[in-house]
Amino acid sequence: DTAVSQTPKYLVTQMGNDKSIKCEQNLGHDTMYWYKQDSKKFLKIMFSYNNKELIINETVPNRFSPKSPDKAHLNLHINSLELGDSAVYFCASSPRGETQYFGPGTRLLVL
Amino acid sequence: GENVEQHPSTLSVQEGDSAVIKCTYSDSASNYFPWYKQELGKRPQLIIDIRSNVGEKKDQRIAVTLNKTAKHFSLHITETQPEDSAVYFCAASKGNQFYFGTGTSLTVIP
Numbered sequence: 218d219t220a221v222s223q224t225p226k227y228l229v230t231q232m233g234n235d236k237s238i239k240c241e242q243n244l245g246h247d248t249m250y251w252y253k254q255d256s257k258k259f260l261k262i263m264f265s266y267n268n269k270e271l272i273i274n275e276t277v278p279n280r281f282s283p284k285s286p287d288k289a290h291l292n293l294h295i296n297s298l299e300l301g302d303s304a305v306y307f308c309a310s311s312p313r314g315e316t317q318y319f320g321p322g323t324r325l326l327v328l
Numbered sequence: 329g330e331n332v333e334q335h336p337s338t339l340s341v342q343e344g345d346s347a348v349i350k351c352t353y354s355d356s357a358s359n360y361f362p363w364y365k366q367e368l369g370k371r372p373q374l375i376i377d378i379r380s381n382v383g384e385k386k387d388q389r390i391a392v393t394l395n396k397t398a399k400h401f402s403l404h405i406t407e408t409q410p411e412d413s414a415v416y417f418c419a420a421s422k423g424n425q426f427y428f429g430t431g432t433s434l435t436v437i438p
Contacts, residue, residue, distance in 0.1 A: 248424045258415050260372070260428045267424055307371060313424055316362045319371040 220244050223308050223320040230298055231328055238293045238323045240308030248272075249291035250317065251283060252307040260307070266291050267313075298327045330355040332420050334429030341408050342437050349432045351418035352400040358420040358427075361394060361401050366415045366431075375416075376403070408436045 221242045230236055242249060251263040264283040265272055271283065280296045295302060308320040331354040341347050351361075362377035378385045378392045378401065385392050389408075394401040405412055413436045418429040 250426070258366075258431045258433070260417060260431070262426065262428070265424060272424060311424070311426075315360070316374045316377055317426060319373070321371055 221308060221310055221318050221320040223306075223323050225323060226321065227324050227326075229326045229328065232298055232300060234298050235294070235296045236298060236325075237295070238306055238308075238325075240291050240293070240320055242289055242308075242310040242318070242320075244310055244312075244318060246310040246312050246318075247288065248311050248313060249285070250309040250311075251291065251293050252309065252319075253277075254305045254307060254322075256304075263293075264291075295325075300327050303327045330358060330420055330422075330425070330427040332418060332427045332429045334418050334432060336432060337430065338433045338435075340435045340437060343408060343410060345408055347403075347405045347408055347412070347434055347436075349403045349416055349418070349434070350400060351402070351420075351429050352398075353420040353427070354399065355420070355422065356396075356399065358422045360421040361392070362419050362421070363392060363403050364417045364419065364428075366417065368414070372417060405434075408434075410436050410438050412436050 224239045248267045250265040253261045263277045266285045282294045284292045305322045307322050309317040311317040334351045359380040364372035365375045366372040389406045391404040415431045415433050
């Protein structure tokens, strides 16, 4: 009965590969987010989706694309992975204007 | 857009002492201010939050104050314990837009 779940937990891949991270929430929240946390621990918002519509895109490279098949899912696709993409990626969800609930994170390492 | 600044970036205190972390924001329309604690290798988790119509909120050893006029809010932890050691993030929000501070790494020395 995990509220926000992500898969995989760890992802090790070669430069140039394409990968996806999945996120699911069972809280009935309207908005979902993707964050990137680098080695300095900064939490940088990448995308948010509200009722299947993209409402924030913080100028991330277009190699990153969010896909939301329904309100409970927001997946992150990354094309042509680069070394600098290595980070922890957190999915989160929230009801409008309320606190965010984070997933456990996906630790991506690009070799 | 919103700009949230957080200070200090690192903080060390002796066990039992108090810790204070401060944040400022730029958008006067922001109306929700949560604080998150992130332990090593874990996800950020909400510890306390405050809305713009409230000046102070307390939950056991943790309190948050908000000064809307000056656009700053602070986290206060009293009687710190080693398990309080973590990275703390403030955030400012309006609607679905959340803006996080850069984090404070708190170390409580036994």
